[in-house]
Amino acid sequence: xxxxxxxxxxxxxxxxxxxxxxxxxxxxxxxxxxxxxxxxxxxxxxxxxxxxxxxxxxxxxxxxxxxxxxxxxxxxxxxxxxxxxxxxxxxxxxxxxxxxxxxxxxxxxxxxxxxxxxxxxxxxxxxxxxxxxxxxxxxxxxxxxxxxxxxxxxxxxxxxxxxxxxxxxxxxxxxxxxxxxxxxxxxxxxxxxxxxx
Amino acid sequence: xxxxxxxxxxxxxxxxxxxxxxxxxxxxxxxxxxxxxxxxxxxxxxxxxxxxxxxxxxxxxxxxxxxxxxxxxxxxxxxxxxxxxxxxxxxxxxxxxxxxxxxxxxxxxxxxxxxxxxxxxxxxxxxxxxxxxxxxxxxxxxxxxxxxxxxxxxxxxxxxxxxxxxxxxxxxxxxxxxxxxxxxxxxxxxxxxxxxxxxxxxxxxxxxxxxxxxxxxxxxxxxxxxxxxxxxxxxxxxxxxxxxxxxxxxxxxxxxxxxxxxxxxxxxxxxxxxxxxxxxxxxx
Numbered sequence: 122x123x124x125x126x127x128x129x130x131x132x133x134x135x136x137x138x139x140x141x142x143x144x145x146x147x148x149x150x151x152x153x154x155x156x157x158x159x160x161x162x163x164x165x166x167x168x169x170x171x172x173x174x175x176x177x178x179x180x181x182x183x184x185x186x187x188x189x190x191x192x193x194x195x196x197x198x199x200x201x202x203x204x205x206x207x208x209x210x211x212x213x214x215x216x217x218x219x220x221x222x223x224x225x226x227x228x229x230x231x232x233x234x235x236x237x238x239x240x241x242x243x244x245x246x247x248x249x250x251x252x253x254x255x256x257x258x259x260x261x262x263x264x265x266x267x268x269x270x271x272x273x274x275x276x277x278x279x280x281x282x283x284x285x286x287x288x289x290x291x292x293x294x295x296x297x298x299x300x301x302x303x304x305x306x307x308x309x310x311x312x313x314x315x316x317x318x
Numbered sequence: 319x320x321x322x323x324x325x326x327x328x329x330x331x332x333x334x335x336x337x338x339x340x341x342x343x344x345x346x347x348x349x350x351x352x353x354x355x356x357x358x359x360x361x362x363x364x365x366x367x368x369x370x371x372x373x374x375x376x377x378x379x380x381x382x383x384x385x386x387x388x389x390x391x392x393x394x395x396x397x398x399x400x401x402x403x404x405x406x407x408x409x410x411x412x413x414x415x416x417x418x419x420x421x422x423x424x425x426x427x428x429x430x431x432x433x434x435x436x437x438x439x440x441x442x443x444x445x446x447x448x449x450x451x452x453x454x455x456x457x458x459x460x461x462x463x464x465x466x467x468x469x470x471x472x473x474x475x476x477x478x479x480x481x482x483x484x485x486x487x488x489x490x491x492x493x494x495x496x497x498x499x500x501x502x503x504x505x506x507x508x509x510x511x512x513x514x515x516x517x518x519x520x521x522x523x524x525x526x527x528x529x530x531x532x533x534x535x536x537x538x539x540x541x542x543x544x545x546x547x548x549x550x551x552x553x554x555x556x557x558x559x560x561x562x563x564x565x566x567x568x569x570x571x572x573x574x575x576x577x578x579x580x581x582x583x584x585x586x587x588x589x590x591x592x593x594x595x596x597x598x599x600x601x602x
Contacts, residue, residue: 154551155540188550189435192518232526233519248523297546299539301530311532317546 156316164274164281167199173221173280175203178237183271183282197271197282198224198237198244207256210292221273223282224257230264232300244268258290266290266304269297329376393580400586406480407584409473414572416466420504423459424561431511433557435550438513463505470501482585490578493571500568507560513553521556522548 167181178198186193200222210218224244226234233248243260244253252261257268267290272283285297289304295314298304302312382388399407430449432441445452474494477483483491510521525548529539544551 152541154544155537158546186547186549189553192435192513193549231523231530233523299529299536300526302536312536313533315536315540315546317540 154317158317162284164283166279167197167223167282168280170275170278170280173199173201175201175206177239178224180237185285196226196234198226199273199280199282208292210288210294212292212294219273220275221280222256223271223273225269225271225285227269227300228264229266229268229300230262235268256292265301265308267292397580397583399584400590402587402590403584404587406476409469409476410579413466413469413473416462416469417568417572420459420462420466421565423455423462426455427459428561433511433554435513435553438511438553442512463508467501467505470498474498480585481588487578487582487585490575490582493575493578497568497571497575500564500571504560504564504568507556507564510553510556511560
């Protein structure tokens with residue numbers, strides 16, 4: 122060990138410590154939101170029970186992102202659950218199914234807004250031609266999974282909408298995913314759930 | 319008493335008489351107004367012009383004495399370029415010019431822009447509709463971004479077609495590719511800032527394209543948005559990336575890029591090399 126070596130090493134060490142002292146907190150500061158749950162569990166009123174039926178979707182405006190004003194509002198399609206028509210979800214085994222079907226307008230391909238067309242009983246995305254059936258399952262085009270849904274409940278005759286969740290092709294529930302993330306087959310292991318949801 | 323007075327700078331002192339002229343030189347005892355002292359001296363205008371030229375030389379000399387910059391600047395400005403250098407070689411400088419114009423207009427746009435989700439659209443509209451020349455400056459920034467991306471691709475194409483990426487310039491090619499990626503990232507982050515329907519949804523889709531990458535994609539999208547949803551922090555995040563993080567990286571890499579260009583020089587066009595070979599064969 123030479124004197125020069127000790128001096129060089131020491132300078133590098135202290136420089137490194139000093140840089141890490143501001144660099145690591147700054148990095149953590151920038152990456153922090155990736156690791157904290159930024160979607161608070163809130164229920165919002167979307168209308169009276171009489172507003173909805175089991176045959177068609179009723180569009181309602183809901184606030185899905187807090188604190189950004191108009192940009193946080195989005196259209197949500199709601200209808201009453203039809204036990205005869207709706208397929209059973211594995212997630213509902215031994216439980217009461219959600220009383221209302223609330224479907225997001227966020228296309229599961231890349232997140233463009235889809236709209237519901239009653240004449241064909243399908244959801245259609247204007248961007249890349251994604252088509253979903255009455256239950257929001259993929260009928261054609263590039264989407265990789267059915268349209269996301271929201272939890273629903275009824276309180277005092279009012280329909281309330283909660284957090285978003287994603288479903289696979291069997292309508293099994295998963296934590297909310299980004300559009301384009303697969304939930305079926307081997308693909309689902311390439312798109313893990315995130316701590317932020 | 320006279321010892322306490324600091325010495326007069328050299329350029330203010332009366333110049334010693336030149337051989338042959340006899341009289342006192344410029345800035346002489348007669349007041350230094352350049353009127354000269356009579357017989358055979360040039361007129362006022364000529365003297366002023368000479369004085370200005372000399373003043374310029376003196377400023378440069380003062381700077382050079384302290385910085386030693388002149389050999390470096392001379393090497394930059396008067397370096398040899400190969401035969402056959404043509405207009406295609408200006409595409410890199412053109413891209414640099416586009417970057418500088420983006421930087422300047424961007425700084426001034428930042429004086430009026432407000433990266434708050436409830437104010438962003440209004441402040442952008444305010445720039446266009448009310449600020450003096452706001453439409454022009456915003457328009458230059460908006461169209462300049464497109465121009466810069468076109469120029470950077472043309473510059474890349476020139477480098478590729480002329481084979482200018484080959485040894486010893488591979489490192490400069492790599493830096494150039496990083497600059498290309500960062501320039502595209504500038505376009506992506508800047509597109510959100512007007513915060514109208516088009517820019518909002520285009521960015522939502524753009525972030526979701528990032529999310530479609532396996533394993534790291536969802537985390538990358540979370541990083542870009544600053545959370546699971548496109549929320550209040552997303553806009554300020556894009557703004558910080560657009561005007562601080564990425565321009566800083568681009569500036570640093572442009573420095574490295576130019577250093578390598580200056581150090582390695584430019585290449586001759588490929589057709590010239592072919593001619594040279596045939597010449598040497600002729601000689602044999």
